[in-house]
Amino acid sequence: MRRSLVLPALLAPLLLLAGCAPTVPGATAAPPVPSDTPTPSPTETAAPAGLLECADLVGTDVIATALSAPGSTPDVTEAREPSAELVDLAVDAAGGLTCSWRTGSAAGNPLEYRDGDDWTYVTVQVLPDAGTSWSAMLFGDSPVEERIDVAGIETAAACGDPGCAFSAPVGDSWVQVEMRSFNFAIGGSPFGSMPVDDILASLQPIAESTFQTVLDASAEQIDFPQAAPGSVEMKCDGALDPQGIGFALGHDGFAYQDDHNATPSVLFLTGYAAYRASMYSCLGTDGDTMITVGRELAPVLAAALEQPDTSTGLEPVELQGAADGEVAARACADTTSYCSVLFTIGSTAYQVESRQDAVGIAEAMIAQAR
Numbered sequence: 001m002r003r004s005l006v007l008p009a010l011l012a013p014l015l016l017l018a019g020c021a022p023t024v025p026g027a028t029a030a031p032p033v034p035s036d037t038p039t040p041s042p043t044e045t046a047a048p049a050g051l052l053e054c055a056d057l058v059g060t061d062v063i064a065t066a067l068s069a070p071g072s073t074p075d076v077t078e079a080r081e082p083s084a085e086l087v088d089l090a091v092d093a094a095g096g097l098t099c100s101w102r103t104g105s106a107a108g109n110p111l112e113y114r115d116g117d118d119w120t121y122v123t124v125q126v127l128p129d130a131g132t133s134w135s136a137m138l139f140g141d142s143p144v145e146e147r148i149d150v151a152g153i154e155t156a157a158a159c160g161d162p163g164c165a166f167s168a169p170v171g172d173s174w175v176q177v178e179m180r181s182f183n184f185a186i187g188g189s190p191f192g193s194m195p196v197d198d199i200l201a202s203l204q205p206i207a208e209s210t211f212q213t214v215l216d217a218s219a220e221q222i223d224f225p226q227a228a229p230g231s232v233e234m235k236c237d238g239a240l241d242p243q244g245i246g247f248a249l250g251h252d253g254f255a256y257q258d259d260h261n262a263t264p265s266v267l268f269l270t271g272y273a274a275y276r277a278s279m280y281s282c283l284g285t286d287g288d289t290m291i292t293v294g295r296e297l298a299p300v301l302a303a304a305l306e307q308p309d310t311s312t313g314l315e316p317v318e319l320q321g322a323a324d325g326e327v328a329a330r331a332c333a334d335t336t337s338y339c340s341v342l343f344t345i346g347s348t349a350y351q352v353e354s355r356q357d358a359v360g361i362a363e364a365m366i367a368q369a370r
Contacts (some may be wrong), residue, residue: 052221054078054099054124058209063122066203067103067179069190074103074120081121081180082110082313084331084340086292086301086351090273093300095226096127103190106309107182111333111340117182120163120190124210125176127273128222131169137267138165150204151211157204159196161185166200166207167269170214173222176269177207228277229296236282239345239369240291248364249289249356256282288355291365298344302327305342317359319343321366330358345369 060076067074079102091098104118136143139160147154155168163180181189191199214222236242236256246254266272281292294301304310305327314329322328328343339358342351345366352358352365 050218050221051224052097052126052213052217054097057097057099057124057126057213058206060101062205062209063101064103066206067120067122067190069192074190077102077308079106079121079308080304080310081107081119081123082310082331084110084314084342084351086294086297086342086349087270087274087279089294089297089300089304089349090270090277090279091125091127092304093226093228093279093294093297094127094273094276095129095224095228096125096273097222097224099124102309106312108313109315109331109334110313111331111338113335114182120179120181122206123176123178123180124206125178125269126170126210126214126222126224127174127269127276128224129172130174130272130276131172133266133272134167134169134174135267135272136167138167143267148200148204151208151215153211153215155207155211157200157207159184159199163189164196164199164203166204168211170211173214174269174272175211175214177203177210179203179206227297227300228294230278232278232280232295234278234280234293236291239348239350239365240282240293241368242284244364244368245284245289245291245361248360249286249354251286253285254289255285257285286356289361290353291361292351292353294349296347297349298326298347301342301344301349305329314342317341317343319359319366320363321370328362 064073064076078100080100100121100123103120107117107119108114136156138144138156138158144156144158148157149155150166150168153168153170155166157166158164161184163178163184165176165178167176187193191202242254242256246252266275277294277297279292279294281290283290305314314331317328317330319328326344328341330339330341332339337355338353340351340353341358341362342349343362344350346369350362350365352361354361
């Protein structure tokens with residue numbers, strides 16, 4: 001079947017605002033969990049024996065072959081594409097598995113404009129107990145209509161501005177395989193200007209290996225640890241109290257918008273996972289400030305900031321008032337004043353996005369939490 005190159009719209013971060021506590025299929029409810037409590041040690045939860053690992057899903061030889069240019073086979077390195085979005089950790093937080101590999105040089109600051117780069121990332125995500133909530137949204141603002149057969153499963157497959165993806169309900173899991181490459185849409189990937197059908201055919205063995213492994217796995221092998229608490233009380237208070245945020249910004253009348261309580265879309269995998277992880281966001285009335293909250297997700301963020309290539313793509317930052325063991329990093333756009341700061345207070349992970357003083361807002365939140 002012929003698939004056209006779909007150019008996606010810019011995807012905005014998930015907005016789950018105070019007072020919006022949706023019920024999500026497949027989510028497990030839990031009592032509200034207090035915020036900003038001491039960060040638990042990742043070693044406190046022992047992982048069951050026999051869990052699937054990244055090497056079980058797909059071998060690096062399969063990835064190297066899929067990304068080979070004529071006459072050369074690339075080296076494949078385990079690495080995750082740097083992101084300044086907390087929502088990109090939602091699958092990990094919601095009891096899923098994220099695996100990622102890179103060929104070429106590491107991508108740097110995700111918000112910088114770069115004239116040239118040679119990175120390509122392959123990311124595989126498995127979210128158990130989510131198959132019935134699966135949707136065919138891959139790129140753009142509408143689901144992929146066509147299907148191809150991958151390991152005997154009807155699969156949505158398409159290419160867009162950042163790369164190509166395969167997605168399907170595999171057993172009880174939502175499984176997605178994505179390839180992203182710098183300047184893919186203008187022929188900057190290892191595939192150059194190959195037709196979309198040929199690119200998908202080259203990448204399909206990665207999806208076949210992943211799907212088949214998940215199909216063959218037992219329930220115990222995909223029972224990944226879940227860091228998210230289930231349901232939480234979604235409030236923009238405490239560390240997020242608007243008075244301190246406004247003072248940090250020099251605003252007398254700072255407040256959060258209260259008219260964004262419509263149920264957000266969960267058509268994308270990260271959006272659905274963020275629901276299950278009970279992430280929510282508070283949007284300032286200034287239109288320039290948004291704070292995303294992940295209760296109990298401090299260990300997930302701390303682990304992500306230590307991974308290649310995130311540890312080099314984001315800039316570590318020391319926040320005034322931070323306690324021992326709390327982490328912080330930022331990324332700023334080189335063409336605007338926009339910055340994103342990812343940091344922890346106790347057991348909670350936060351993202352502050354602002355066109356003014358993201359670091360100042362983060363420090364104001366720490367002061368209010370203490």
